[in-house]
Amino acid sequence: MLKEITGQYNAGEIESKIHVFWDGIDAYSKVRQRRMGAKRFFFVDGPPYTTGHIHLGTAWNKIIKDSILRYRSMNDYHILDRAGWDMHGLPIEVKVEEVLGFTSKKDIERYGVGNFIEKCKEFALLQKDDMTRQFHSLGIWLNWKDPYMTLRDEYIEAAWWTLKQAQQKDLLEEGKRVVNWCPRCETAIADSEVEYEERVDPSIYVKFRLKNEPGTSIVIWTTTPWTIPSNIAVAVHPSFEYSKVKAVTSSGESEILIMASSLVKDVLKKGRYADFKILDTMLGEDLTTLEYEHPLADQIPKQARFRHNVYLADFVTAENTGCVHIAPGHGMDDFEVGVKHGLPIFCPVGPDGRYTEEAGEYTDMHIREANKVVVENLKERGLLLAEGTISHRYGHCWRCKTPIIYLATRQWFLKISELKEQMLSEIDKVVWYPEWAGSARFRDWVEGARDWCISRQRYWGIPIPVWRCTECERIDVIGTKLELLERSGLAGGIELHRPYVDSVTLTCECGGKMRRVEDVFDVWFDSAVASWATLNFPHQKDELEKWWPADFITEGHDQTRGWFYSQLGASMVAFGRAPYKSVLMHGFTLDVEGKKMSKSLGNVVQPSEVIGKFGADTLRAYVLSSSAPWEDLKFSNDEIANVHRTINILWNVYRFPLPYMALDAFDPSDVTLESVKPHMRSEDRWILSRMQSVIRSVDSAMETCMLQKAVRNINDFVLEDLSRWYIQLIRPRTWVEADDPDKIAVYRVLYEVFTTLTKVIAPFMPHLAEEMYQNLVRNVYTDAPESVHMNDWPVPDESLIDMDLEQHMKLARSVVEAVSNARQKVGRKLRWPVGRIVVSPPDENAALAVKNLKEVIMDQTNSKDIVLTEVGGSWDELGFSAIPNPGAIGPVFKGDAGKVIAALKQVDAIALKKKLACSEGYELQLADGNIVTIGPDMVSFQETLPELVASASSSAGIVYVDAKLTRELEAEGYSREVIRRVQDMRKEMDLAVEENIRAIICIDDERVVDLVLDLEQLIASEVRADVQIIGFDVEVHGDLVKDWDVEGISMHIGISRS
């Protein structure tokens, strides 16, 4: 039996009830099981990092995933959707260090790497559980029971196996690269872990003496004097102009300097030269023949052996001197110049920030102290042109705030640049939503792809499975746990994390002992292998064949350079093709101003706050509907409240007929839709057609990932078609108490629409859909699927679609709105009936719409008749009035103009118009008897409305409302006023709908009493009065007595329970 719903929409109550229900029957698993054997759909969840809390962006991400997967499932797909977790990496190490009170890598070593790893694991698992609960509250259905986790052995094996593929395909390389380095923490740190802060540094100009031109120097500028000992080259821009300048000091000494022409004045001013003379100018590309002496060659023996030349580089800017100091061991750009030209990657600085023995006299000095010393040494040698300070933004270690340095270190690389062309052609094979996400944005990123540094000198990560022989340096890459056991001769029970795996040694072909290199993987490599790791490959092989590559992934646009890229790179290495077939790139959540949400700005909105206030379905409907997925979402509280209102209306629409259905014991299983067809009215056929059209539009929106269109179409249907129109039309039909086939038809149609609607909203508002479904379907059909989400997606029933009717209804609604407008103009409220409405249709279709839907229009406009004029014609009761044009009359009649105008206003406008239309002039008699001739330019015409008629335009033509009153109309109007007052009082007394009353009505106007008495019976039955006295001078008493003013007439009404 259908249950009556009386309460307001209470999201919190409904959603927690539904969660209990889902958990109780294990709905998710049942839904997935139900589709086993259907078309396969492999979805890979981009694993969120286990930070412990989700934010609005992660919520949106998962909501998109959930809605698409629910839709797919209903469309009969067997879905594989393990949730994923990214659980390794420095952020967790840092959190754990904080908890343990550690400040450096040495603390970890003292605590024991094994203990530390255990803490990290524990922490990550805890965070994962917290976040799972938060996703749960959003109604996200993924495989949460068996998620893929990057810290699991099977997962680690997937990464190992991938690296082994790289080695076998000669795509793995060990080499020196420059990385961000924290000299205090003694570790490489990722770019995203560098914080930029304002800082004051030295700013020095240094002269490098040319070897073959005594007395000539090239001038460079730097803020890091400590890197001068590592200088190997100078870079200039090929197309800048450079000058050779004779610079003279105040004491008359002169020297020759080389720098960018545009900067000569500035630099010489800094060097306090008294005068200068340009000797020669040349392009940067002409400077490459120059060779200079390292300024500190006498202190650093190794530097004395290197050659130092000038090279060309596009990154050089016309700032400072236009000549850039290059130390390939201490800068990214510098390093590239070095590699390009085969220069030594000289890096005489150790991980602790102290110079190594390679630095000669600087050995063991910390770079922090070195700045001063280097400057001093340069000064002694007469090589310092100028010295000062500069305030600029500089990178700092995010956890200890130490300024970072750049160090060339030995790292492991995947040779992605060799795969670039293949990657680009793979991008074209993937379907991107939107198209430009792939063709423009991702393509651009991949075109700039460089070799991928996959090693980190940390603890909590997937250990790099490279073992190196301590004797012959040979390396072996281990691809699986089994291989490791076989090679090491161990029996098993091994843990693949550090430090356990570090203690495993292998025997080299040469007989030497092989030890694992100490590095762990960059965390981006972890998630990169997700598409096969989630299939437990290589541990299991058959699942890969069955599912891979992924049918669909979706993440935010920041993942262009992140997961979209890392997955593609790893997959090219492993399988030589893209790991996904289609990608939806979604946007970011911004605050209401369009600014990024960040803790420091204090504009972060927590999903839990929103859920607490409005519920998960509202949040879901809001983020899905407010913009296209790929556009950024400006989070607005007003808008979310608006969406909440829409859902509330849906709820009200749903519960509105239930009390009547329950009262009538309506059983939908007894009544087929077919059987009520003879009793359907046009509005019934119309709403059924609209419902089918909505399914179609949702389908076409979903096809292109336009979730916003899908949800908006649903909302519009609920608001416009159901709430504002259909429900308004059928209300009186549901109040009929007898067993009326007309009422049963309405019930059955509403039932049809609602049950379809529960399925249509299921992917987007899964809780509300379930709540409605349980009552509408499960309470009626005990053999129906347990959950709405187990149902098949509705297929539009073509036989119910009637596009003509939909179009006609649109026109009819437009007429009703126009009448509303006209009523307001003529001051006749809706409660008062009008005699007739005249519509002047512009075409046959409009006429047909009005004709066919006459009943609907009469009903909604409270009118007694609808009259159509001829198509394209005008209403024959309209009048015309002539409007004199003084601009044309004045010049012709001069002093008589006033008389002419006065006379024109008096003439018969219709006759005037006729005459002017066919002849040249109209003979007008003035008040003084004179006759003048009026030309067509002297007058214009305007339609005039009969008295008490107002007009308004609609898309079905101009609508005229005739508000003239007759006795019958007036009687009805006043009676309605009386009824409305009594009903209001019934409500105030909190009477039940079916309760009877006694009423006494005193009206202070005999004429109105007389009018109202015409409809005494109607009033009595409408207000359910057993005894009713209406009169001019009656005594009013009762349980509730009130005085009213109706259009200026006093009424005194008293009512009592019967």
Next chain:
RNA sequence: GGGCCCGUAGCUUAGCCCGGUGGAGCGCACGGCUGAUAACCGUGAGGUCCUGCGUUCGAAUCGCAGCGGGCCCA
């Protein structure tokens, strides 16, 4: 500095691909309805379509340049 995306009423947005009178919702003002009622509905006011230039008979829409915002990079 580069790539991509976004910029329409006070706010959130449709329309832009494929040129021809800019359309909603919220808010505001006025009104209606009163058996969905702490609900619902109508009418109205409100727009340099970011700016400038160009193409065109005609530009919110196409092109170029700039400004502002977002993501990514340098």
